[in-house]
Amino acid sequence: MRYAAGLRSRLTLGIPAGLALLLLVVPLVALLTRADWARVPADLATPTVLPALRLSLLTTSTTAVLCLLLGTPLAWFLARSDHAATRWVRALLTVPLVLPPVVGGVALLMAWGRLGLIGQHLSPFGVQITFTTVAVVLAETFVAMPFYVLAVEGAMRGLDPRLESVARTLGASDLRYLRTVALPLVLPGVASGLALAWARALGEFGATLTFAGSYPGRTQTAPLAVYALLEQDPAVAISVSIVLLVVSVLVLALLRGRWLR
Amino acid sequence: MRGGLAAHVRLTRGSLDLDVELAAEPGEVVGVLGPNGGGKTTTVLALAGVVPNAAGRLRVGGESWDEPGTARPPEQRHVGLMLADPLLFPNLRALDNVAFGLRSRGVGRAAARERALAELARVGLGDQADARPRELSSGQAARVALARALAPDPALLLLDEPLSALDPDTRARTRSDLAHRLADYDGTTVLVTHDPLDALTLADRLVFIEAGRVTQAGTPGEVLREPRSPYAATVVGLNLYAAEGDTRGHATTDTGTVLVTTNPTAGPVWVAFSPSAVSLHRRPPEGSPRNSWELRITDITLHGQSARVGLAGPIRLTAEVTLESIAALGLRVGLPVWAAVKATEVRTYPR
Structure with a gap:
């Protein structure tokens, strides 16, 4: 009796669990089986793909640098502050995480577009941001920065606050403590935050398409190129998809192996 | 010659209402004793400037560090702080830990290293300069923490239960190292402890803090002869x-x-x-x-x-x-x- 009951509950849980796994794995397997590995190198060198990959590399790297330079100080303030406003800032930060990317793109247009909140003050100087590579970077930073800030803030909150007290009695300014002690200690957090943010930026599609368009060589990043190629040349689209999949898995492996355990 | 310590710590923190006066001459060690939760550590943190000394005052070496309304932040006081947990910077070698305070105060790299090395040698760790904190024993870590606190030659040295985390053997040895090192330190030391042996062997005068108030202040001899609180009596037996x-x-x-x-x-x-x-x-x-x-x-x-x-x-x-x-x-x-x-x-x- 007990065995039968066990079996039944195992099936009740096991079947949906198996289905969930299938839903996640089958598409990946399908992509991998459809791939023609031999032609991947040649496909990557085609005139549509190569600029897109180059653009993706350029914009995601710029995004990562922006996260590092701007996101680290933000994480620092969030981690140290117990002010009520901090909770609101942190809540605000998570909005881009759950926002539909297209809505993010529309929001970016409202800010940086020709008639946007900021854009209207730029256009008299002949500065146009929409549909440029700068727009791609802005879109990627918008979606990726929260990943970075939350990861680094978490790591910084894990630091013993007494270390800072000791550092201050030793005459260290905030900046010196951050540079010589706090940052080196949260380096794993910084690295995993960067990897997460970079991977998110690499996959960015909706906000980029809405805000920056899909101009080859200028705003057409690798994911946009895949979408465009799917109609013109599906085999090449699959090859690029494979590359993006491999890169994502590599980032994940790097994270798990070194920092997530 | 530097001036000594004249402090009035007056603040409330949680349920603790602290009102304590401390005074000492340069070169003296003030032993602060008292039951847990009585305000010893808060007193030390207020002297360091880490906890705001809301209504108190602090003069060290003839300089005012704290007046109501104008408190110097910790980095502008000249204090050394050492807690029971040595709290070495885990990413820095022993030498760089000790040199940290000197570098913060603008001493050049080479000069700071030289002074830090000498400071390490004074606590018997000249050969551990390149060791990472996790490679040090608890006693060694405590000595590095002491060297780090003393390297910038602070006017006020604050030791909060510096030996309490050590096992008995290490504690005895580190206690004598500490006594040795404090003997040629010309600033004022405030030593928080609940070990009677620390208090009687290291301190020139004792202050008992219980429930936020000083219940007795005097030389170890006076306290041994005439304890003035049940806690003090327990300490001297x-x-x-x-x-x-x-x-x-x-x-x-x-x-x-x-x-x-x-x-x-x-x-x-x-x-x-x-x-x-x-x-x-x-x-x-x-x-x-x-x-x-x-x-x-x-x-x-x-x-x-x-x-x-x-x-x-x-x-x-x-x-x-x-x-x-x-x-x-x-x-x-x-x-x-x-x-x-x-x-x-x-x-x-x-x-």
Whole structure:
């Protein structure tokens, strides 16, 4: 009796669990089986793909640098502050995480577009941001920065606050403590935050398409190129998809192996 | 010559209402003792500037560090801080930990390294300069933390239970290292401890802080002779009672027990006698002792060749007897015994 009951509950849980796994794995397997590995190198060198990959590399790297330079100080303030406003800032930060990317793109247009909140003050100087590579970077930073800030803030909150007290009695300014002690200690957090943010930026599609368009060589990043190629040349689209999949898995492996355990 | 320490720490933090004055000459070590939660650590953190000393004042070496309204932040005070947890920067080598304060204060790289190395050598760790904190033993880490606190030559050195995290052997060795190092430090040291041995061997004067107030301040000799709070009496190992004395040699404690003494003091008094002055008997004692009570043994602890016997009844007291008497009298917890103290052993002094 007990065995039968066990079996039944195992099936009740096991079947949906198996289905969930299938839903996640089958598409990946399908992509991998459809791939023609031999032609991947040649496909990557085609005139549509190569600029897109180059653009993706350029914009995601710029995004990562922006996260590092701007996101680290933000994480620092969030981690140290117990002010009520901090909770609101942190809540605000998570909005881009759950926002539909297209809505993010529309929001970016409202800010940086020709008639946007900021854009209207730029256009008299002949500065146009929409549909440029700068727009791609802005879109990627918008979606990726929260990943970075939350990861680094978490790591910084894990630091013993007494270390800072000791550092201050030793005459260290905030900046010196951050540079010589706090940052080196949260380096794993910084690295995993960067990897997460970079991977998110690499996959960015909706906000980029809405805000920056899909101009080859200028705003057409690798994911946009895949979408465009799917109609013109599906085999090449699959090859690029494979590359993006491999890169994502590599980032994940790097994270798990070194920092997530 | 630098000026000493004149501090008035006055703040509230949680349920703690702290109002404590500390003073010391340059080169002196002030031992701060008291029960946990009484405000020792908060006092130290307020002196360091880590906790705001809301209504207090602080002058060190002739400079004002803290006045109501104008408090210097920790980085602009000249303090060294060392806690029970050595809190070395785990990413820096021992040498760079010690050089940290010098570098923060603008000393050049080479000069800072040289001074840090000398400082490490002074605590016997010249050969551990390249060690990472996790490679050091607890005693070594404590010594590096001391070297780090002292390297910038602070005017005020704050040690909060610096030895409490160490095992007994390491503690004894580190205590003598610390005594050695403090002997040629010319600034003022505030040493928080709850170890009587630390207090008596390292401090020039003692301050007891209980429930946010100073209950006694004096030299170790004064405290040993005349403790002025039950906590202080425990630290120096005396039996102590608050009592009301008369001129004929009687002192009545708060619980109504009358003690007979040959050195009477009239008015509110402290009554003290040593545990070794207490003799224990299985029967009512005869002869000279005029203080005797039938009590029950609550605990027995061994200290080398002697034992401390805790007793409760009309009066609570501790007796110190030899291991032989423990065996001869068959003493054990729960046993009723007679405790006797000669009147000549009972001292009284004004409260």
